[in-house]
Amino acid sequence: MSLLNVENLRVTFPTRQGPAEVVRGVSFTLGRERLGIVGESGSGKSQTGRAILGLTPHPGTATADRLEFDGIDLRGLSARQWRGLRGKRMSMVMQDPKFSLNPVMAVGKQLMEVLRTHGASRAEARRAALEMLEAVQIRDPERVFRAYPHELSGGMGQRAMIAMMLVSAPDLLIADEPTSALDVTIQIEVLRILDRLVQERGMGLIFISHDLRLVSSFCDRVLVMYAGRVVEELRASDLSQARHPYTQGLLNCLPQIDGDRRPLPTLDRDASWAE
């Protein structure tokens, strides 16, 4: 059974020139799998992720014909109902951990706070927090537990952030460029953590990224977005058989270590793609 059902999702922002639709009718379903959403800046991929969690920034509005998470209609939930879902059953990892962790609170305390709001005792919370830090491959969980976010390196911070999002064992994790600020070698480690969580816990993962190659090597299924629409959906393994010229263009324009194509093929954007 599918975990998430999205039908005809639209996100609109008012501008001086009238309303601008940044997500224009996106539909997909998600099981307990890794789904990648790929697109360039302005494609609406991040707004899609945010809209699912009801986090469309003011003054934007999100509408959908259907937006269901595990049988719960997400449209028009009250702030109170959202609190019961966000952080507990669905979570989000952002690009930069520095903006998502509280800078004046030790990491461990923040983790414990999440657990405590979900009804754990102090000792339980502390134990679970340390376990979680260990689970995201932090070698010295006691030190990180006491550390403040600015004392952590980028990779550590991102792992602490992921621990934070996973501490309540969500069913759905939306990861928006979770590794873009990280170095390639750390990137792979973070992906490994996410991968394990999907396989061991049966979590559903939406992985939003601009990096087509990374997404296709990591996810089961890929949605390619362009100008607020999904232009192509395909199995990650079938990427080389992509049919849409935009997907093909995105793949081709990347320089390769082995290739020596000069000049690199560039993308000629066709107006019809946006229709």
Added chain:
Amino acid sequence: MLDVKDLEVTFTRGVEQVHAVRGVTFRVEKGESYGIVGESGSGKSTVLRAICGLAPTSGGEIAFEGSPLPTPRDAAFYRRVQMVFQDPYASLHPRHTVDSVLSEPLAIQGFDDRENRIERALEEVGLGQGFRFRYPHQLSGGQRQRVAVARALILEPEILLLDEPTSALDASIQAEVLNLLDRLRVERGLTYILVSHDLAVVSHMCERLLVMQHGQAVEELARDALRARAARTDYTRRLLQASVGYSREDAA
């Protein structure tokens, strides 16, 4: 053409001393494109900044055509060595039009024939005259980076230092900017030093590359050796592997 020998850069932050570059040596020949690859904190960008005098050198020597560079760098140096920065959103003054961005270096260095030079520079980077009086907020990321390239080239330098010139851009725009840099190099016989975290970009652009980690040079490779995966150190091999993407086998 450019000799960097045992370069050391130390920053002082309060009482703390950060040793950003620890003894890096390399040599760039005229007309060559030289890459420096590393992860954040490897000191790769600091090497570039040290070359152009934006970071203080605490040891070693940088020589340009055989003679050591004066500190602070003189105006003549900046006429021959220019830099393109990583973030096109941060490298253009938000209140200056493209026109004033391009005319300022000409005014500082006392060039004549400014009108024609500005027009030519815009054509060369593939921006028409229609862009001349725009403000940065009226330009896309790729267009901004083209302006930054035009600004660096308008003084007709011989060496261009490129600090992650495409890492803030979308993939399709990256291809356009890389092609532009490629073409300009051939047309003008420029020498490039390109810093990037992306092995594929460096392999595409550079004949030789230096891998850096923790402020030190790990190894120097020719492009062919990179393509043959003939890395001599574990670190380079790890970088090579990571650049392929994620693989399930890693997880096991």
Added chain:
Amino acid sequence: MTTRAWLLSEQPASRRQARLGQAYRTWLAFRANWLAMVGLAIVVALVVVAALADVLAPYNPILGQDLNTTRLLPPLSPGHLLGTDDLARDILSRLIHGTRLTLMVVVLVALIATPIGLLVGTTAGYFGGWIDTVLMRLTDIVLAFPRLILALAFVAALGPGIENAVIAIAITSWPPYARLARAETLTVRNSDFIAATRLQGASSARIIWKHIVPLCMSSVIIRVTLDMAGIILTAAGLGFLGLGAQPPQPEWGAMIAGGRRFLIDQWWVATMPGIAIFIVSLGFNLLGDGLRDVLDPKGRK
């Protein structure tokens, strides 16, 4: 092509068009804020009234009428809309002429304090090190003096008079601008566009003047506009204490001081200039808030 389309063109064809277009866009954003427009209207009205004071004022502001019949007339008396004071002078005429003094204070303080603040702040922020330490400690010292008390000391030393009051206010009001300019400078001095300018061989003076000052300018202008209310009040306070404008000059603060003696029975003598000070101060505050919404990129969404 209409003027509007020409101004809003995404592809300006000349420096002038680009600059005017930018100004026009700012104006469009400003115009959308009606409170700011009210503030602007008040400030414009102040300027117009000051310029046309001789034409607008029905009576001479300094020479009184007949002391037997027109002394301390209440508002709405025939011929004296806002009444007369104890020397039988028309209050409306005095208020109208007082705008000139108020405007003079405002303009002179802005012209003296803003450049000092900008120069000290940007220099300190750009160079850092001991230059920063010296300049900012100097700023702290000036900032530590209570403004009115220091102004009193100046006036005491230089002699009472509106010009000396202005100098005294200006000298005590630049430190906040210096701090603001320094803070803004610190956020931009390590940015890539400053580094790029340095790599073209630009001198420090050029970088400060052409690159840093324009960026600090808008926040300083906003701050100065918002401070204008306080400056007008300080000037009025000095006038009230008898250390600013001297009788018989129609300075609003001095007028309140003059009316204080009749406050219980002839309330309008002190109240009318009070209302004038209030309206003008409010105008500058509304204008400043509007400018902040338009000019300050941090507040914009």
